Amino acid sequence: MxxxxxxxxxxxxxxxxxxxxxxxxxxxxxxxxxxxxxxxEDRSRITPVAELWQGSPALAVVRVEGAEIRQGRRRSLLVTTSDGAARLWLRLFHFGPDQQARLAPGTWLRLYGEPRSGAYGMEMVHPEIQVVDSEAAGYDIVARLVPVYPTVSGxxxxxxxxxxxxxxxxxxxxxxxxxxxxxxxxxxxxxxxxxxxxxxxxxxxxxxxxxxxxEGRDPACQRLAFEELLGHQLSLRSRRRQIRADRAPAMGQPGRGLAPLFDGLGFSPTGAQRRVIGEILADMAGRSPMLRLVQGDVGSGKTVVAAAALLTAVDNAWQGAFMAPTELLAEQHHAALSRWLEPLGMPVWLITGKRKKDDTLLAEIASGTPGVVVGTHALFQEALEFGALGLAVIDEQHRFGVDQRLALRNKAKNGGATTAHQLIMTATPIPRTLAMSAYADLDTSVIDELPPGRTPITTVAIPNTRRDEVVSRIGDAVAEGRQVYWVCTLIETSDKLEAQAAEAAAEALSEALDGVHVSLVHGRMKANDKARAMNAFKAGSIDVLVATTVIEVGVDVPNASLMIIENAERLGLAQLHQLRGRVGRGSTASHCVLLYQGPLSDTARSRLTALRKTSDGFAIARADLELRGPGEVLGTRQTGAQEFRIADLVRDADLAEAALAVADDVLAYHPREAELLIERWTSAAAAYARV
Structure with a gap:
């Protein structure tokens, strides 16, 4: 066995x-x-009943004196016991006839539990009970540390x-x-x-x-944590090798270059954008599929980088797909890419779940006509076939599982290529230890420079009791010609409830701010209505935009300089940072108000403090990892990045580095051990990689 x-x-x-x-x-x-x-639990000594302390778990040996069922607020079995010097009562809420029979008068018991003060004296509620043959047998113990495991009912x-x-x-x-x-x-x-x-x-x-x-600091825990981290690293590296063994279309530089795109932007790309574009185009020129993650803080210009890659693909007679996590974001990316690429003679199509099926468009895409398809999860639909998919761009990767982005890549069928190049983008910076553990199958580029002209954002946390002051401040900002976001959040994710909350907030603000034009955007609105409201806000005809977190990413209104996030204590650091990034895009000093409902938990207080102290996305990401752990920071659970059994990426960052350093050598020189490690620690991920 x-x-x-x-x-x-x-x-x-x-x-x-x-x-x-x-x-x-x-x-x-x-x-x-x-x-x-x-x-x-330290069970190395027996504690006399008279020496038991409330709240201090202890081992005791007692003799049953009697037991009776009590009918109080909850039916319970009350067992009277004694060690000969003092009495101890046991209270059991879950019991049956067999257990009552075991607790007959005269029976000796060895107990372990937490004493507390009860109605008759010191008692234990549902202690661990072991029936022993005699008093002497009760005291005959082997001194040991007894493990307590995570468990479930039953x-x-x-x-x-x-x-x-x-x-x-x-x-x-x-x-x-x-x-x-x-x-x-x-x-x-x-x-x-x-x-x-x-x-x-x-x-x-x-x-x-x-x-x-x-706490996992013992050498035994560290030994197993290192093995687990290495197993995960090997699984991701193995998957990368399998994918890169496929063929992909080699895309040389487009004949016209990127100058026409840059000339039409209305601004000059930053040095960081140009560097990352160079790394991407170098990948796309090869026959192995590009697997690249682009990290860039809020507002760093990732869409321009994607546009350059898509232009290269289409100029090489291939199709590009751009997948966004929400309808609103897909629509905004479609508008931006159309504005930049269509003047260059390049078609940009939009496909979302709510749009009517267009057979003519589907036929054109299936025929292999070079162009860019922007969409949501609808890009997975069976009816959509790409005739020549050469590049798949996934925006906000943490919203999608690995299986979803691989499914889009596998839509490539024609032109002699077996797979498409893949570019994954995130505006949520990922700490190094997390990136090298969850995304070891990807190369990484970082846009570490913001466009010039961005203004610092002052962030303050204000209790909801001062709500009237905040509303008054909105009036002052609008009087100065500025625009304002008011973001509504709820504990439970629900389009319907969030819409109701946003509608109520918009109505209250309209009543409180005479002469101020307040509008609304939420997830249950029709696409045309959302677009109309967003365009009106961009044009300046709306002063205050009340929204749910649908405006978390992608919205760019330079004149908006004030954001209020209601119930900010309910959101994670990364999402708060994303929302805050909607302001500070113009030349005017910008402010973000974190309106919270007290009292704050320690975690919520730490989140709001971290956000007030820094606007550095990577510093915020590190704090988020420490507060929430890797599973939450990643968002959608990633195949191959499941919760670790032993390892902890915050505690074991040095072990993760050590695993990274030896992974390639283990794959190359110890294939048998590599296979065993993958099977032991990541069997689900490894099985997926073989599909």
Missing amino acids: TAAAGVRRLAGVGPKLAERLADLGIVSIGDVLLHQPNRY VSQNRLRDLVGQALSLLEQPGFWLESLPADLTGPAVSMSANQALRRIHDPPIDSDVAALA
């Missing part, structure tokens, strides 16, 4: 328990061993400990848990074998530093 065997091979695991274990991510016996305790701690014990005994069998790290790897992270590390985290020596174990 190997660690990959199903968990039902363990004694006592039937279909129902297996189903509940699957909710914990436990499917195989190996998963049992990788289910890390989140804390440890899976007790004792059941998990039993399964772990069975799995640990299997470690003694040759071939059950193969050592997966190459023997030539050195360093503190590999100071012990995987077998030793697994035994230590589940059954640590009594003198272990329990804080280090629980």
